[in-house]
Amino acid sequence: MLRLFRVVLPILAFLALFPLYTRYKAQAGPVPPGVHLAGLELSRVKDPAAIREALEARYREPIAVYYGQERLILLPQEVSFQIDVEAMLQEAGQYLQGPDFVDIALRYLLGLEQRRRDVPLRYRYDEDRLRAWLAQVAEEYDRGPQPAYARPPQWEWQDTGQVDTAPAGYAGIYRQDWRWTPGAPGQTLDLEASIPRVLAALASPDARAARLVVEETPPPPPQMADLAAVLDTYTSDFPGFAAIYVQDLVTGQEATVDVDVAFSGMSTMKVAIIAALFSRMDGVENPDVGQWMDYALGESSNFAANLLLRYLGDGDIYTGARRATQFLRQLGYANSFIQTGYDAKTPLPPIPTQANQRTDWNTNPDAHLQTTPREMGRLLAAIYRCAQGQGPLLRTFRDTIQPDECRTLLFYMSHNEFQELIWGGLPRRDQVWIVHKHGFVNEAHSDLALIHGPAGPYVLAVYLWRPGWMDWETSNSTMKAISRIVWRYFEMVAELQGREPGPPLVLEPPPNYVPLKEEYPGLAANYRGNGQPE
Numbered sequence: 001m002l003r004l005f006r007v008v009l010p011i012l013a014f015l016a017l018f019p020l021y022t023r024y025k026a027q028a029g030p031v032p033p034g035v036h037l038a039g040l041e042l043s044r045v046k047d048p049a050a051i052r053e054a055l056e057a058r059y060r061e062p063i064a065v066y067y068g069q070e071r072l073i074l075l076p077q078e079v080s081f082q083i084d085v086e087a088m089l090q091e092a093g094q095y096l097q098g099p100d101f102v103d104i105a106l107r108y109l110l111g112l113e114q115r116r117r118d119v120p121l122r123y124r125y126d127e128d129r130l131r132a133w134l135a136q137v138a139e140e141y142d143r144g145p146q147p148a149y150a151r152p153p154q155w156e157w158q159d160t161g162q163v164d165t166a167p168a169g170y171a172g173i174y175r176q177d178w179r180w181t182p183g184a185p186g187q188t189l190d191l192e193a194s195i196p197r198v199l200a201a202l203a204s205p206d207a208r209a210a211r212l213v214v215e216e217t218p219p220p221p222p223q224m225a226d227l228a229a230v231l232d233t234y235t236s237d238f239p240g241f242a243a244i245y246v247q248d249l250v251t252g253q254e255a256t257v258d259v260d261v262a263f264s265g266m267s268t269m270k271v272a273i274i275a276a277l278f279s280r281m282d283g284v285e286n287p288d289v290g291q292w293m294d295y296a297l298g299e300s301s302n303f304a305a306n307l308l309l310r311y312l313g314d315g316d317i318y319t320g321a322r323r324a325t326q327f328l329r330q331l332g333y334a335n336s337f338i339q340t341g342y343d344a345k346t347p348l349p350p351i352p353t354q355a356n357q358r359t360d361w362n363t364n365p366d367a368h369l370q371t372t373p374r375e376m377g378r379l380l381a382a383i384y385r386c387a388q389g390q391g392p393l394l395r396t397f398r399d400t401i402q403p404d405e406c407r408t409l410l411f412y413m414s415h416n417e418f419q420e421l422i423w424g425g426l427p428r429r430d431q432v433w434i435v436h437k438h439g440f441v442n443e444a445h446s447d448l449a450l451i452h453g454p455a456g457p458y459v460l461a462v463y464l465w466r467p468g469w470m471d472w473e474t475s476n477s478t479m480k481a482i483s484r485i486v487w488r489y490f491e492m493v494a495e496l497q498g499r500e501p502g503p504p505l506v507l508e509p510p511p512n513y514v515p516l517k518e519e520y521p522g523l524a525a526n527y528r529g530n531g532q533p534e
């Protein structure tokens with residue numbers, strides 16, 4: 001009897017509860033209690049259309065997409081992003097069957113809290129359209145590493161006095177100097193890694209923002225090509241023709257702007273005349289020759305330069321000119337020549353060179369003596385290396401030119417105390433180590449300088465030409481700016497590379513040096529003075 005009771009009682013209980021179970025099952029759909037669709041508890045909503053609206057309302061808003069600091073907007077419909085409500089309802093319907101629903105029904109009947117069951121968000125999107133959208137973003141915002149560049153001077157507020165043009169403690173408006181920037185990193189969108197982030201934002205009801213995966217490429221180290229580009233841009237609106245040569249004497253690298261155009265030799269060619277003279281004599285044994293060098297380089301005397309050419313030619317100025325030209329040719333300078341001395345009146349046809357046969361630019365170079373900025377810049381660089389006991393001068397003229405002779409040449413150059421042009425553009429110019437030789441003709445100005453800069457020594461040669469007349473204000477201001485740009489570039493190099501400038505050359509007078517004297521026969525009377533056209 002007891003066994004029968006145990007069998008019948010559950011049957012009777014089931015038959016008693018079955019109508020309630022069946023009725024509750026019909027009422028529990030389409031989303032049973034405790035089942036959350038994409039985080040929403042929608043069991044009280046019985047209309048599938050209302051469920052659809054409740055879900056879609058959370059995901060139809062646009063999302064913010066960040067490429068670095070750039071904020072972009074993506075509308076879900078742009079990539080055909082849609083909530084798959086049918087799939088979610090079908091998955092929720094599984095909880096109306098089997099043990100899960102028995103658990104749900106019993107908890108309901110007993111008044112217990114329902115156990116949470118989650119149906120994740122189900123959606124569809126067009127992958128091709130999403131990839132195309134991201135590819136367009138990449139096309140617009142991707143960039144390669146940016147090289148170093150210079151910011152031109154501009155007016156700014158100053159209150160620290162930490163600039164060359166403002167005293168310490170100065171407060172007010174001042175003109176900011178040229179400033180180099182080491183460049184900017186490149187940035188490239190990682191499209192594959194960004195897709196999951198965008199989808200996560202589209203599929204989130206509240207965190208509707210995605211930060212794209214952007215890979216950075218560090219900027220390249222500053223290069224002389226960056227300096228050349230800035231100089232070329234700066235001189236692009238010069239009212240004539242500007243040529244610039246720079247050589248970093250630490251690395252031997254060059255920066256050039258139109259340096260293979262023929263120019264009049266001007267007084268900068270006097271450096272070549274004296275270098276050629278040293279290739280044919282042993283030091284400065286004759287004090288007179290030393291004074292001629294001093295006048296030619298320190299005082300820019302054409303008369304003294306002609307005396308040196310005659311001495312080079314054993315008394316004949318034309319022979320001296322040919323020997324100077326031969327000296328330049330032996331060094332590989334095929335565009336430089338001297339036919340006569342300075343201030344020659346006899347017209348001569350120019351020696352044809354690749355530089356003076358160009359048709360793109362014609363600076364009306366003097367037929368008697370011509371050169372290019374590249375060749376004069378390289379010559380001064382070779383003189384510096386010779387003074388250090390190395391370089392092409394010693395290799396080419398190993399039996400005749402000695403390092404002390406190159407130092408003597410630079411010593412005489414140091415007597416040029418004309419602090420304008422390249423020298424005038426240097427910061428704290430009274431403290432900078434520089435030797436230079438400038439030169440003028442009516443239509444062209446030039447300056448050739450050896451400077452011990454922030455990252456070590458460098459050579460700067462600037463040649464300017466303007467048709468009709470090269471006025472002083474234009475020439476001087478242009479060369480000063482070029483000089484400042486180059487100096488600031490080497491400041492940046494020194495900072496980024498940790499380059500120390502080291503000690504500059506020590507220039508001492510030769511053993512038989514005789515200081516200049518105004519009463520020197522024939523020279524003082526013919527000296528034209530610095531800053532005057534020659």
